[in-house]
Amino acid sequence: RAKAAGGSRWSAFDEDLRCASEARHSLEAELRRAIPAGEITPWFQPVVNAADGRMVSVEVLARWNHPERGMIAPGAFIPVAEELGLIGPLDSSVFQAACRRAAPWVAEGLIDTIACNVSPRELLDPAFSRELIRRLADTDLPATALTVEITETFLLQDLSLARRHIERLAALGVRIALDDFGTGYSNLHALLQLPIHTLKVDQSLIGGVGRDNRISKLVRAMMNAAKALGIRIIAEGVEDEAQAIFLRAAGCDRMQGFLFARPAPPEEVEQMLRDEAAGGGADTDRIIAAA
Numbered sequence: 001r002a003k004a005a006g007g008s009r010w011s012a013f014d015e016d017l018r019c020a021s022e023a024r025h026s027l028e029a030e031l032r033r034a035i036p037a038g039e040i041t042p043w044f045q046p047v048v049n050a051a052d053g054r055m056v057s058v059e060v061l062a063r064w065n066h067p068e069r070g071m072i073a074p075g076a077f078i079p080v081a082e083e084l085g086l087i088g089p090l091d092s093s094v095f096q097a098a099c100r101r102a103a104p105w106v107a108e109g110l111i112d113t114i115a116c117n118v119s120p121r122e123l124l125d126p127a128f129s130r131e132l133i134r135r136l137a138d139t140d141l142p143a144t145a146l147t148v149e150i151t152e153t154f155l156l157q158d159l160s161l162a163r164r165h166i167e168r169l170a171a172l173g174v175r176i177a178l179d180d181f182g183t184g185y186s187n188l189h190a191l192l193q194l195p196i197h198t199l200k201v202d203q204s205l206i207g208g209v210g211r212d213n214r215i216s217k218l219v220r221a222m223m224n225a226a227k228a229l230g231i232r233i234i235a236e237g238v239e240d241e242a243q244a245i246f247l248r249a250a251g252c253d254r255m256q257g258f259l260f261a262r263p264a265p266p267e268e269v270e271q272m273l274r275d276e277a278a279g280g281g282a283d284t285d286r287i288i289a290a291a
């Protein structure tokens, strides 16, 4: 490494690039292998009722259980899967496994809905809603117990096409949730144009309630607007009791966040749901009772 300063800077730069592109290359190859191998599986995060803190539904969150690298969070592989055109097969396998796992929880009355994230790209795929309806028929889950979470980024591409797919799902009784609300561009437009059942207020806003006066006022106004429109509100990323107290007083319907429960493997979530139904175990209702 006894080079002139300029030269060594360049070679280090080249090396960085090569490493980044090699890492990227191996991630792609790994992902192509991992999806059919069933390494990407559903974890679940409980959502609680704001009024009494009881767990009432779950969101499905994909986790990649890599044989060498351990558990990988979706931020590291969902965008890559989208770019490679692998998000369809990925979501499909996570969806099927999640329904198989959680359909009994619905049947037993432990939860009222299972929320699955759907990539904006899929929403523009002509085969998407047909496929999802077919896959749903293969499971024991009633359409009315499925919530599809969408983000509004797709609106920048083709609202009318996305709307056709969404309306087809809604007609079957599938609930549509607008995810990460408060972070994008076309939120209000989407809200008015689509059959939205649930609004999920993003954690970037929820993190500020009770702390930042302007955010608190804005979130309270959002709760009131949703109520007036007959839309359910879920607060995402609730991490402390002060937020929960504020949100409950503001009329929030449901809450989700580390304060109540982190995403966990199916066996753990099932145990939490059963313990709570049996009247003990889970402490989310005590957190709320204390509030």
Ligand code: C2E
Residues within 6 Å of the ligand: 045, 060, 061, 062, 073, 074, 075, 078, 087, 091, 094, 117, 118, 119, 149, 179, 180, 203, 236, 237, 238, 239, 256, 257, 258, 259, 263
């Ligand atoms: P999302 O749908 O908005 O999911 C909520 C994210 O917030 C999850 O991150 C969850 O673990 C995290 N979270 C929940 N409560 C808290 C909290 O109190 N504090 C903080 N800091 N974070 C909290 P995760 O699991 O890493 O997922 C990230 C994103 O990846 C999801 O955001 C969703 O957009 C996407 N995603 C996850 N699974 C799938 C999937 O199967 N298919 C598709 N297409 N996208 C998925």
Ligand code: MG
Residues within 6 Å of the ligand: 059, 117, 149, 179
């Ligand atoms: Mg989501």
Ligand code: MG
Residues within 6 Å of the ligand: 179, 180, 181, 200, 202, 236
């Ligand atoms: Mg979200």
Ligand code: MG
Residues within 6 Å of the ligand: 180
């Ligand atoms: Mg998100």
